[in-house]
Amino acid sequence: MIKSPRGTRDLLPPDTALWNFVEATVRDVFRAYNFHEIRTPIFESTELFARGVGEETDIVSKEMFTWEDRGRAESDKGQSLTLRPENTAGVVRAYIEHKLWDRGLNKLFYIGPQFRRERPQKGRFRQFYQIGAEVIGPATAGSQSPARDAELLELLAALLDRVGVTNWTLELNSVGDLADRAKFNDALRQALAPVVANMCSDCQRRAVTNPLRVFDCKVPADQPMIETLPTITEFLSDQSRAHYEEVKNILNAVQVPFIENPRLVRGLDYYQKTAFEFTHGALGAQNAILGGGRYDGLSEALGGPPAPGIGFAIGEDRLVLSLAVSAESVIRKPDVYIAPLGIGMNRDAARIARELRRHPLVVELGDESFRLKKSFETADKIGARYILIVGENEVAADAFALKHLASGEQVTVPRADLVQHISQPK
Ligand code: HAM
Numbered sequence: 001m002i003k004s005p006r007g008t009r010d011l012l013p014p015d016t017a018l019w020n021f022v023e024a025t026v027r028d029v030f031r032a033y034n035f036h037e038i039r040t041p042i043f044e045s046t047e048l049f050a051r052g053v054g055e056e057t058d059i060v061s062k063e064m065f066t067w068e069d070r071g072r073a074e075s076d077k078g079q080s081l082t083l084r085p086e087n088t089a090g091v092v093r094a095y096i097e098h099k100l101w102d103r104g105l106n107k108l109f110y111i112g113p114q115f116r117r118e119r120p121q122k123g124r125f126r127q128f129y130q131i132g133a134e135v136i137g138p139a140t141a142g143s144q145s146p147a148r149d150a151e152l153l154e155l156l157a158a159l160l161d162r163v164g165v166t167n168w169t170l171e172l173n174s175v176g177d178l179a180d181r182a183k184f185n186d187a188l189r190q191a192l193a194p195v196v197a198n199m200c201s202d203c204q205r206r207a208v209t210n211p212l213r214v215f216d217c218k219v220p221a222d223q224p225m226i227e228t229l230p231t232i233t234e235f236l237s238d239q240s241r242a243h244y245e246e247v248k249n250i251l252n253a254v255q256v257p258f259i260e261n262p263r264l265v266r267g268l269d270y271y272q273k274t275a276f277e278f279t280h281g282a283l284g285a286q287n288a289i290l291g292g293g294r295y296d297g298l299s300e301a302l303g304g305p306p307a308p309g310i311g312f313a314i315g316e317d318r319l320v321l322s323l324a325v326s327a328e329s330v331i332r333k334p335d336v337y338i339a340p341l342g343i344g345m346n347r348d349a350a351r352i353a354r355e356l357r358r359h360p361l362v363v364e365l366g367d368e369s370f371r372l373k374k375s376f377e378t379a380d381k382i383g384a385r386y387i388l389i390v391g392e393n394e395v396a397a398d399a400f401a402l403k404h405l406a407s408g409e410q411v412t413v414p415r416a417d418l419v420q421h422i423s424q425p426k
Helices: 015-032 046-052 058-062 088-097 146-163 178-192 201-209 211-216 220-227 238-253 316-321 346-357 372-381 392-397 415-423
Strands: 043-045 066-068 080-083 106-115 127-136 168-174 274-280 288-294 309-315 336-340 363-365 386-390 399-404 410-414
Touching: 015 106, 015 127, 015 146, 015 316, 043 046, 043 088, 046 058, 046 080, 046 088, 088 106, 088 127, 088 309, 127 146, 127 316, 146 168, 146 238, 146 274, 146 288, 146 309, 168 238, 178 201, 178 211, 201 211, 238 274, 288 316, 309 316, 336 346, 336 372, 346 363, 346 386, 346 415, 372 386, 386 392, 392 399, 399 415, 410 415
Parallel strands: 336 363, 336 386
Antiparallel strands: 043 080, 066 080, 106 127, 127 309, 168 274, 274 288, 288 309, 386 399, 399 410
């Protein structure tokens, strides 16, 4: 038997109803904050992620699905391509490619699959889905303002509320600007020098190339060492500190609760200043429901103009796992099951179904070969509210037997009144 590849899965009904509920709700929220959708390719040139996300990150160094293009055109041959492990680099690439700075502040959102070659476990997949947003534009459009950071975090609190995720924790930190980070990296190198020989091989490499990444280490034996390392907070410049303070002040003003976590550095290299994660207790080890932060230098790193930006990505798989509502409660069951009774009735039944569906009622259409008993069983099984009988006598009278399945109440309804009758809540 051929199965779906490791770390991928089929999303089936009724669960897909939950996914649709989440996506429809977040689209509503994005609309209220004046965000617009962007769709970028599912694969990009490998270089985009190497330069954007960072060579030394786990994502780029271990987890990407990369291949060499064997395209027909000479120009394609040998180009290294990668399934996108995240969408921020793609959005910033599109910002540069289409000169989106001409529009001032861009508020963009996306919903779609991402790919990382991780070890699958609860809440961790190789194909997973993100709902993300990016606010990017020239500084003159206000994109560097701490007001944007706070607005995005408040949007997230509102969004989680709207989909019904409660008990989340917002963990907040500032990872400083490039100069702060250079000082911090120096201090980390110094602190690591005497102990790094006892740490894992990844940490030994990171200590030289990119010491900040030591905080990504999951090896249990290394954790006591990591806990003694200095935190970025001591190395923030006055400007970075003021930015961070203002984000916190606005969050307090709009009553979005948060905790500060000075060890939160995020697993991607492009962050500057604000960094955050929302965690949820029900998720177990993979408890980050979403993550994000500010990436002021990313456009320049990718060859574009200065364009401060901030964004987040929600793990949609994890969001769905932490929902309090069930798939059954959001799925829309059929309003009516139409039972054509007797040979030759399919045509009239199809005509009535077409009328009702335009209104729009949810209609399931039976087949004239079914006996009455089988029709009732089918209507029951699919959870229809009504069953509508289309037999010769009904067609001749242009009035139809309509039975409410829960109460057993049956009435004869003229064709012209069917929509009104079925639409009434009962
Ligand atoms: P990230 O923290 O790598 O950030 O991913 C964001 C979220 O995606 C995570 O918090 C998690 O919920 C979900 N996620 C990540 N990997 C997996 C996986 N293997 N299986 C299931 N869910 C997963 C980013 O991707 C950044 N691009 C976020 C961002 C946007 N920063 C600025 N703008």
